[in-house]
Amino acid sequence: MPQATGSCPYCDLHAEPVGGWIYRDERWLVRHGPPDSTIAGGLQIISVRHFVDFAEMTDTEAGSFGRLLARLDVALRATTDAERVHLVSTRDRVAHFHAWLYPRPAGQPLRGTAFLAAPQSAEVEDLNRVAEAVRQRLRTPAQPANPAT
Numbered sequence: 001m002p003q004a005t006g007s008c009p010y011c012d013l014h015a016e017p018v019g020g021w022i023y024r025d026e027r028w029l030v031r032h033g034p035p036d037s038t039i040a041g042g043l044q045i046i047s048v049r050h051f052v053d054f055a056e057m058t059d060t061e062a063g064s065f066g067r068l069l070a071r072l073d074v075a076l077r078a079t080t081d082a083e084r085v086h087l088v089s090t091r092d093r094v095a096h097f098h099a100w101l102y103p104r105p106a107g108q109p110l111r112g113t114a115f116l117a118a119p120q121s122a123e124v125e126d127l128n129r130v131a132e133a134v135r136q137r138l139r140t141p142a143q144p145a146n147p148a149t
């Protein structure tokens with residue numbers, strides 16, 4: 001497995017992000033994106049372990065990533081006016097696994113990649129409000145959307 005070389009910015013995340021850490025466990029970190037380039041509710045999921053691609057995930061990482069995505073989707077829908085939560089992960093600029101979630105408001109006329117490509121920003125006050133609301137929401141036990149039958 002590739003290890004951090006000391007030049008990986010996501011292997012060396014020590015500073016508290018704007019809005020604080022929204023979620024942390026032994027595999028994943030979640031923070032809000034920067035207010036100058038992210039709408040309120042735009043979240044970044046970063047792997048704790050250094051790897052780049054989905055293909056490098058362990059089964060445990062893949063399973064926990066899917067469950068975390070579902071929980072964040074629920075939390076963003078409950079705390080923003082999102083009609084849809086978009087998932088983006090290119091890893092072209094920082095070669096350490098990370099993915100972005102962007103809540104697309106119901107009233108937003110742009111869709112899909114047009115929405116994602118449009119300039120984004122957030123007021124720090126709104127960012128902090130959503131970050132705290134999502135953090136609180138994640139503290140409640142996960143409820144299966146479709147209980148196993």
Ligand SMILES: [Zn+2]
Nearest residue numbers: 008011050096
């Ligand atoms: Zn790294």
